[in-house]
Amino acid sequence: DNIHYFPMLNSTMDKARELARADASHMSAVVAEVxxxxxxxxNRKWVSQEGGLWFSMILRPLLPPPLAWQVNFAASVAMSITLKKIFDLDVRVKWPNDILYQERKLAGLLSEMETEGDMISFVIIGIGLNVNNSPSKAEPNAISIMDILGKPVHRRNLLSDFLDQFEATVDEHVKKQKHSSDSASFTPSIITQWKEMTGTIGKKVRIETYDDFFEGVAVDVDDTGALLIEKDDGTICKVIYGDCFHQG
Ligand code: BTN
Structure with missing residues (x-):
C-alpha cells in the first residue's frame, strides 16, 4: 500500500493535491492524525480532532470526465461495505455522499479534481470517518464507531481494508463502464448498488442550496447521480448540488 502518514496537516486534500502534482501514484492515500x-x-469547516480517520485518496484518470463522478459513489459504497464487513454496522448512504448510522453522520466525503484541457489529471477523494473521536460534542447529529461499539478500534486495519474494498468496487463497476456513456437508458451499475444502500429514496427531505430551499419526497437518483424530488404539487425537481436533510 502507498499510504503517507502525517501527525498534522492543514488538510489532507491539499497534501494529496501536492503529491499528485509531484506524480504520486494512483490509489495513494494521505492520512493525518489531526x-x-x-x-x-x-465550503464548510470539518472539525478533525485526534482519533478520527481523516484521509484523501489520489485517483488517476479511470474514466472520461463526464463519468468521473461515479468514483464518489464507489467510495461511499465501498466504505459502507467495509463497515458492515468489519464491524457489522448497518449503515446507510445519504445523498450525495454521507454515511449515516441511525440517521447520525458517521462519515462525510469530499471530492476535488484537477483537469488539463478536457482531460482529468487526477481526482482526490477525501473521507472523514468518525472512529475513536467523540464528534457529538460539537455536532449533535454526528456519531463515531467508538460511540456505537463502546470501545476504540484499530484505524490502520480499517483503512487498509477500505482501500482494498474500494479498489475492488472500482474494478467491478467503474472501469468496465468506459464505453457505455452514450446509451440514453443506461444506468451505471454503481448507482444501482448505491441505491440498494441508501436511506434517502422514499424519504421526505428538505433540500438546501446556496440561494434556495424546498421540501419534497426523494423519489430516485438518476443515471447521472442527481437526486429527483417530487414536490407537493407533483412536479419533479432535479438536484445536482446542495444539501439534503432527511425529515423522518
Ligand atoms: C462533508 O461531509 O462535508 C465532507 C467531509 C470531508 C472531510 C474529509 S477529512 C479528510 C479530507 N480532508 C479534508 O479537509 N476534508 C476531507
Whole structure:
C-alpha cells in the first residue's frame, strides 16, 4: 500500500493535491492524525480532532470526465461495505455522499479534481470517518464507531481494508463502464448498488442550496447521480448540488 502518514496537516486534500502534482501514484492515500483546517462540502469547516480517520485518496484518470463522478459513489459504497464487513454496522448512504448510522453522520466525503484541457489529471477523494473521536460534542447529529461499539478500534486495519474494498468496487463497476456513456437508458451499475444502500429514496427531505430551499419526497437518483424530488404539487425537481436533510 502507498499510504503517507502525517501527525498534522492543514488538510489532507491539499497534501494529496501536492503529491499528485509531484506524480504520486494512483490509489495513494494521505492520512493525518489531526487537520488544522479540514474542509467539508459547500465550503464548510470539518472539525478533525485526534482519533478520527481523516484521509484523501489520489485517483488517476479511470474514466472520461463526464463519468468521473461515479468514483464518489464507489467510495461511499465501498466504505459502507467495509463497515458492515468489519464491524457489522448497518449503515446507510445519504445523498450525495454521507454515511449515516441511525440517521447520525458517521462519515462525510469530499471530492476535488484537477483537469488539463478536457482531460482529468487526477481526482482526490477525501473521507472523514468518525472512529475513536467523540464528534457529538460539537455536532449533535454526528456519531463515531467508538460511540456505537463502546470501545476504540484499530484505524490502520480499517483503512487498509477500505482501500482494498474500494479498489475492488472500482474494478467491478467503474472501469468496465468506459464505453457505455452514450446509451440514453443506461444506468451505471454503481448507482444501482448505491441505491440498494441508501436511506434517502422514499424519504421526505428538505433540500438546501446556496440561494434556495424546498421540501419534497426523494423519489430516485438518476443515471447521472442527481437526486429527483417530487414536490407537493407533483412536479419533479432535479438536484445536482446542495444539501439534503432527511425529515423522518
Ligand atoms: C462533508 O461531509 O462535508 C465532507 C467531509 C470531508 C472531510 C474529509 S477529512 C479528510 C479530507 N480532508 C479534508 O479537509 N476534508 C476531507
Amino acid at each position: 487537520q488544522q483546517s479540514g474542509r467539508g462540502r459547500l
